[in-house]
Amino acid sequence: MKQDNIVTPDAGSGNGPASGGNAVEVKDLVKTFDNGNVRALDGVSISVPVGQLLVIIGLSGSGKSTLLRHLNGLHLPTEGSVEVLGNIIPNLKRPELRSLRRDIGFVFQQFNIVGRLTCIENVLSGALGRIRGPRIGAMMYPKSLRVEAFEQLERVGLADRAWQRTDTLSGGQQQRVAIARSLMQKPKIVLADEPVASLDPEISGQVMELLVQCCIEDGITVLCSLHQVDLALGWADRLIGLRDGKVVLDSLVKDLDQEEVMGVYRELDPTGEKENEYSVSETDPSSQ
Amino acid sequence: MSGVNNREQVSEQVDKQKESGSPDQISRPWNLRRVQIWSFVGFLLVAFAWSVRRVDLSFSGIIEIVEGWPATWSLLKRMVPPSLPSEDIDLIISLSLDTFFMAFAGTAVGLVLGIPLGLLSARNVMPWASVRALSRAIIVFSRAIPALVFAIFFVRIYGIGVLPGILAIGIHSIGMIGKLTADAAEDIDIGPREGVTSTGAGPMQDLATGVWSQMVPTVITISLYRLEIDFRSAPILGWVGAGGIGVLLRSYQGGLRYQEMLGITLLIVVLVILLEALCAVTRNALLGTTERLPKNLKTKSIFASFVSPGQKIADLIINRSGRKKTQGEQSTESRLTAPWTVERIKVNTVSTIFSVLLVLSFIIPDIGAKEILTDSGNIPEMLRRLTPDNWSWWSSRILSDLIDTVGIGMAATGLALLFAIPFSFLAASNTAPGRFVYLCSRLFMLVVRCVPELVVAVIFVAAIGPGPRAGTLALSIGMFGFVTKLFADAIEEARQGIRDGVVSTGSTRLQESTTAVLPQVVTSMISNSMYLLDVAIRSSTVVGIVGGGGIGFLVVNSARQLQWDTLGGIIFCIFVIVYAIELLATWVRRKVE
Numbered sequence: 001m002k003q004d005n006i007v008t009p010d011a012g013s014g015n016g017p018a019s020g021g022n023a024v025e026v027k028d029l030v031k032t033f034d035n036g037n038v039r040a041l042d043g044v045s046i047s048v049p050v051g052q053l054l055v056i057i058g059l060s061g062s063g064k065s066t067l068l069r070h071l072n073g074l075h076l077p078t079e080g081s082v083e084v085l086g087n088i089i090p091n092l093k094r095p096e097l098r099s100l101r102r103d104i105g106f107v108f109q110q111f112n113i114v115g116r117l118t119c120i121e122n123v124l125s126g127a128l129g130r131i132r133g134p135r136i137g138a139m140m141y142p143k144s145l146r147v148e149a150f151e152q153l154e155r156v157g158l159a160d161r162a163w164q165r166t167d168t169l170s171g172g173q174q175q176r177v178a179i180a181r182s183l184m185q186k187p188k189i190v191l192a193d194e195p196v197a198s199l200d201p202e203i204s205g206q207v208m209e210l211l212v213q214c215c216i217e218d219g220i221t222v223l224c225s226l227h228q229v230d231l232a233l234g235w236a237d238r239l240i241g242l243r244d245g246k247v248v249l250d251s252l253v254k255d256l257d258q259e260e261v262m263g264v265y266r267e268l269d270p271t272g273e274k275e276n277e278y279s280v281s282e283t284d285p286s287s288q
Numbered sequence: 289m290s291g292v293n294n295r296e297q298v299s300e301q302v303d304k305q306k307e308s309g310s311p312d313q314i315s316r317p318w319n320l321r322r323v324q325i326w327s328f329v330g331f332l333l334v335a336f337a338w339s340v341r342r343v344d345l346s347f348s349g350i351i352e353i354v355e356g357w358p359a360t361w362s363l364l365k366r367m368v369p370p371s372l373p374s375e376d377i378d379l380i381i382s383l384s385l386d387t388f389f390m391a392f393a394g395t396a397v398g399l400v401l402g403i404p405l406g407l408l409s410a411r412n413v414m415p416w417a418s419v420r421a422l423s424r425a426i427i428v429f430s431r432a433i434p435a436l437v438f439a440i441f442f443v444r445i446y447g448i449g450v451l452p453g454i455l456a457i458g459i460h461s462i463g464m465i466g467k468l469t470a471d472a473a474e475d476i477d478i479g480p481r482e483g484v485t486s487t488g489a490g491p492m493q494d495l496a497t498g499v500w501s502q503m504v505p506t507v508i509t510i511s512l513y514r515l516e517i518d519f520r521s522a523p524i525l526g527w528v529g530a531g532g533i534g535v536l537l538r539s540y541q542g543g544l545r546y547q548e549m550l551g552i553t554l555l556i557v558v559l560v561i562l563l564e565a566l567c568a569v570t571r572n573a574l575l576g577t578t579e580r581l582p583k584n585l586k587t588k589s590i591f592a593s594f595v596s597p598g599q600k601i602a603d604l605i606i607n608r609s610g611r612k613k614t615q616g617e618q619s620t621e622s623r624l625t626a627p628w629t630v631e632r633i634k635v636n637t638v639s640t641i642f643s644v645l646l647v648l649s650f651i652i653p654d655i656g657a658k659e660i661l662t663d664s665g666n667i668p669e670m671l672r673r674l675t676p677d678n679w680s681w682w683s684s685r686i687l688s689d690l691i692d693t694v695g696i697g698m699a700a701t702g703l704a705l706l707f708a709i710p711f712s713f714l715a716a717s718n719t720a721p722g723r724f725v726y727l728c729s730r731l732f733m734l735v736v737r738c739v740p741e742l743v744v745a746v747i748f749v750a751a752i753g754p755g756p757r758a759g760t761l762a763l764s765i766g767m768f769g770f771v772t773k774l775f776a777d778a779i780e781e782a783r784q785g786i787r788d789g790v791v792s793t794g795s796t797r798l799q800e801s802t803t804a805v806l807p808q809v810v811t812s813m814i815s816n817s818m819y820l821l822d823v824a825i826r827s828s829t830v831v832g833i834v835g836g837g838g839i840g841f842l843v844v845n846s847a848r849q850l851q852w853d854t855l856g857g858i859i860f861c862i863f864v865i866v867y868a869i870e871l872l873a874t875w876v877r878r879k880v881e
Contacts, residue, residue, distance in 0.1 A: 072486055102488030114501050118626075122361030134496030138626060146624045163627050178483070185487050220655030282521045 003041025023189050023221040024048040024071060029080035031066055031245075040066040042245035043080070048221060051186075053133070053212065055232035056225040057132060057249075058242035064225035067242070068191045071096045071223065072104045085188060102129030105220070107211065109194040111174045115167030119177050122166055123149040126184030152180040155214055172203035173241075179211050183218065190215055192224040204231065328876075336702040342695035343756040343837065353752060360751050367747075370550035380552075381535065383560060387532035389649035391522035393561075394457025395515045396646055402427075402462040403507065404467025413473050413499060423466070429526075431463025432866040434831045435521050436742075436840075437859060439530040440847045445670055446663050450653040456516050457525070465514055473507040509575050512567045519563040523556045524742040527834060528844065531653065541746060549750070553743050560738040570642075573634045582585035667764050674856035681854040686842060688860055692756050695724070697825035697869075699760045704767035704824075705817055707855060711768075712775030718787075719779055719801050733776075736769030741827050742834055749835040757835025763827055771820045776814040779805055814880045818873040825869045829862050850874035 024047065031041040041063045048054050054065050069075040073089050082089040087100050105126075113122045121138045127145050128135070135141055143151075153159045156176040161169065161272050166177055175195060180188055195211060196204035212235045215222045226232050232239060234254060241249030251260075316322075341344050353360075365546060372380060407421040408414045413673035435456045442452030481498035489497065526534020533556060540549040626632060713719045715733055720726035752758050782805045790804035832840020846854040 003417070074482065074486070098488045098490060100488070101486055103487075104486070106483070106486035106492070108479065108483060110479050110487075112479040112481075114480040114484070114497065116504065117501050121497075121501075125484055125489070126487045128490070128493045128497060132490075136496050136500065143624060150623060159623075162623065163629065181487065201550040240877075 008148060011098045021050060022047045023050045023052075023085060024223065025081075025083040026067075026070070027081045027083075029067070029070065029077050031063075031070065031075060031084060032078045040245055041070075043243070044242075044247055046240060046250070047079075047221060050221055051219055053215070053222045054077065054224070054240060055236040055238070055239045056223065056240045056242060057227070057229055057232065060227075062242040063245040064242055065193050066245075068106075068193045068223060068225055071189070071191055072101050072106055080247065098129065102185055103188045105185050105187035105190040107175070107178055107182055107190065107192040107195045109197045111171075111178045113166050113174060113178050113181065115165070117166060118163050119153060119166055119169070119180075120146070120149050120162040121230060123152055123180045123184050124176050126152075126181040149184060151178075151185045153177075155178045156210060171199050172207055173206050175199065176210065179207070179214065183214055186218075187220055189223065192222065194225050194227065197227055204228075209235075269285070289861055303525075325399060335698055339698035342692065343699045345699060345757055345760055349757060353757070356752065363751050365548040365733065367550040367750075370554050371547045372551040372555065373548055376536070380533070380555070382843045383526070383533045383536055384555070386450050386459045386653040387522050387526070388519075388532075388559070388563070389645075389653050390453040390525070390530075390532050391515070391518040392645055393454045393649040393655075394522065395511070395518045396649070397454060397458025398461025398465050398514060398518075399511055401458065401467050402465030405462060406466040407495075407499075409466065409471055411471045412476075413495065416625035427463050427466035427470075429463075429863065430459050430461075430869065431467065432826075432863045433460065433859060434826060434862070434869070435460035435831045436525065436833055437843060437862070438538060439525045439528050440843065440855075441670065441674075444847065445666050446656070446659045448529040448531070449656055449659075451655045451659060453522065453525045453530035453532055456530055456657065457522060461514055464517075465510055468510045469503075469507065472503045472510070475506075476502040480852075492727050505575055507598075509571065512571050516567050518565055518568075520560055520738070520740045523559070523740055524834075527742070535747060537743070541750065546750065549746070553739075553747060555740050556743055557735070561734070564738060570638055573638055577823060583626060636785040661782045668808025670852075673852040674859070676853035676857045676860075681851070681857040686839070686854075686858060686861070689832070689839045689842055690865065693828045693832070694825065694865065694869075696756050696760045696763060696831065696836070696838050697828035698822065700763035700828065701817070701821045703760070703764035704771055704820065708768050708772040708775055709813070712772045712779060713801055713805075715772055715776040716779035718782065718784070719797075719805060719875065721797065730776075733769050733772050737773060739766065739769075741766035742831065745831045745834050745836040747781065754835035754837070759828065759831035759838060762836055763824060763831060767820055767824050768829070770823070771816060774816045774819075775809070775813055778809045778816070782808040811880050815877040818876045822870050822873040826866055829866070 015038060026046050028038070029041050029044045032039050035244065042064070044052075044067060056067065058064050066075060066113055066180060070077060070089070072086055073092065076090055085103055087096070089097070089100075092100060113123075117125075118138065124135070124138055124141045124145060127141065127148070131141070131145070133274065150159055153162055156179055158169075158176055158180070160171060162174065166174055170178065176231065179195075190211070197205050208231060211224075212222065214220075215216060224232075224236075231238075233256075236253050238252050239256065240247060333486065339492075343349075344352075384464075405423045405427055409420050409427060411420065414420050423487065438456035438459050439452055442455045446455075466608075476499055479846075480502065481748055486496035509817040522532055523532045523537070526532040526536070527538050529535070533552060537549065537552050542554060708827050711729065714721070714725055715729035717726050720729065741763055744765055745759055748758040748762040752761075786808065787800055787804040790800050795803065828838050830840045830843075832842070833844050835841070839862065843858055846858065
């Protein structure tokens with residue numbers, strides 16, 4: 001069951017919009033919780049072309065996480081359709097959903113790596129979709145996968161920590177391990193749910209840059225939810241703003257000028273109550 | 289300026305309070321919760337008073353013991369000096385080894401069966417409710433039935449020997465291991481598991497990487513904890529013919545050879561202490577102090593403060609290999625295999641030792657692999673005979689013995705608590721009047737805790753005659769050691785800051801303990817007391833086997849007279865009582881926590 005010829009993703013899919021159909025197609029998505037009492041998503045429609053770097057901004061509770069969690073089937077829609085990489089998610093059977101998930105990396109706000117395991121074990125768990133059967137311990141994975149896991153750890157700059165337990169690492173390092181795990185999947189799409197919300201501003205910039213760089217290199221479509229607008233402006237192709245489960249802004253970044261960016265803040269937060277949620281980060285990732 | 293204002297406001301408030309402070313506000317108002325608590329306390333006191341009368345330990349009962357003292361004293365004198373007869377020494381050694389390996393293999397059987405059952409009964413692992421209910425039922429049943437009862441059953445099937453002992457320990461262990469495993473599985477973080485699921489992992493992969501890897505430290509703790517318990521219960525199983533040193537204990541008691549009896553008892557105590565030390569060292573080596581454990585398993589080992597050689601040895605090895613590593617560049621090849629870290633050396637050493645012990649435990653004692661094949665066919669027939677068709681087995685003797693059993697359990701719990709509450713303050717490092725008192729108390733508890741209850745019961749029965757009185761006193765000693773440790777550990781976790789606050793008012797040491805420490809630990813004390821009652825009732829069902837009163841006597845007797853339906857009926861009654869007490873205890877613990 002050795003899998004030595006692991007297919008590398010098509011490097012030609014490139015960067016920028018519309019180079020081969022849509023990776024994500026969401027139509028009139030409605031999601032209610034608590035027996036319909038809470039309307040987390042209220043008729044959201046977006047389509048994301050392959051290779052696009054899309055940032056979803058919005059206040060906490062605006063539905064960003066809920067939207068992202070629909071895209072890999074962690075949530076199922078109440079109404080509307082979700083189509084990812086040509087698969088209509090609610091129609092998928094469990095094995096089909098699993099094989100779709102293999103193509104979608106997910107980076108969580110709380111990292112969601114197993115603290116007791118070593119870095120390399122966590123990264124290797126990203127390859128579980130490619131092999132059969134359970135694994136306990138890094139040495140149970142084939143050598144070719146271990147080599148690959150090392151390469152991914154090198155990309156995130158943590159190869160020297162490979163055999164260290166992840167709960168001994170700092171927050172930024174843990175998120176880098178989580179990114180390496182996602183890259184290990186050889187994903188076509190990476191979903192990042194507030195990947196830097198629990199990190200300090202400087203580390204946030206570094207981690208964001210790392211994530212984006214790796215995804216551009218591998219030609220991965222990125223959907224990332226963020227708190228800080230200015231952190232997104234440095235690299236995103238497109239901005240989507242959510243408020244109370246509705247899309248209130250959808251624009252390519254190159255079309256936005258400074259005036260409009262300020263408008264985005266106002267649009268999302270008309271009362272100005274939660275202004276400090278949009279803290280301006282101390283370092284601009286694009287200048288590093 | 290504002291300071292002046294504040295002061296005025298405060299004095300105004302004080303004045304107001306003075307005006308409105310009528311005498312009826314001085315005492316605490318009654319509310320529903322307070323009524324509930326005090327009526328429950330009242331109920332417990334009445335129950336305790338009843339149970340003490342029931343087991344003949346009320347005032348007149350104690351007078352009787354005191355009056356009978358000369359006879360007891362002459363018996364005790366016949367026990368000293370303890371001796372191990374030299375003509376039996378080979379037998380003693382081989383039986384001790386049998387006992388050790390019986391406990392070890394029994395725990396292994398318990399783990400092999402209990403962990404999968406535990407996982408199957410965890411809500412977040414097993415989606416099918418029917419499978420969960422079935423595995424939970426097996427777990428509850430094997431927890432409620434004492435190992436000695438299982439031993440009687442298996443001795444009947446496989447004959448006298450070590451095999452019934454292994455199976456009895458193993459089957460009974462399923463209960464605790466299964467329950468704690470299920471709790472551990474249900475307690476894991478959902479986040480990392482979601483992370484694993486998001487990579488497209490299948491259900492078994494998710495179980496191994498997302499669930500199991502988070503559970504490992506808890507499972508290690510559970511296993512070692514269970515091993516300790518099984519080491520304590522194994523020596524007595526020989527009493528009903530299930531192999532090991534208990535056989536000898538019984539034959540010496542039967543032959544009224546009291547010196548030898550005490551000798552064997554002390555030998556058992558020493559063995560149990562050694563084995564507990566082994567478990568403590570192992571736990572230290574595997575988990576150290578870094579692992580995060582669920583609170584209910586965070587029991588500090590009695591040896592924790594005395595041993596940590598594992599760390600030092602491992603550090604030594606690492607320092608040597610670490611120096612080598614920095615000199616030469618690591619090759620890419622070697623990076624791909626796990627390096628020799630402290631943790632890995634420890635884990636490998638410990639698992640090697642345990643594998644060797646496990647293999648030995650199926651080789652050294654003569655377990656009789658043949659019997660497994662030839663006699664296992666009798667199990668269904670035995671089970672059928674144990675199922676009573678009608679109520680003809682029921683007798684008033686059974687009822688009265690069952691009530692005795694509950695009485696023994698409650699009286700033993702009450703007596704143990706009576707002494708444990710004050711004593712635990714002496715055994716906690718932060719409230720003990722001095723280092724010396726603390727160490728002596730801990731040492732005393734360590735010894736008390738290591739004496740298997742049934743072995744104490746044998747001594748008590750010999751000293752003050754058979755009956756519930758002996759059983760209660762014997763149990764209460766074991767319970768005392770057990771609960772004092774739990775209490776003392778809770779006291780040591782009390783927050784220093786609150787105590788500083790009380791000390792700053794100029795209080796004495798006793799006032800400080802009652803005002804600052806007791807309120808902090810009282811909920812954990814209540815919760816532990818209910819747990820104690822649970823454990824005591826379980827044990828009280830078996831003290832009768834060695835003559836300590838209660839239903840245990842009828843258990844052995846009906847097995848001896850081949851009255852299988854009676855035995856089955858009694859087992860059912862034991863199950864009902866133990867399970868009812870467990871439900872009550874869990875309910876109360878949930879209320880106070």
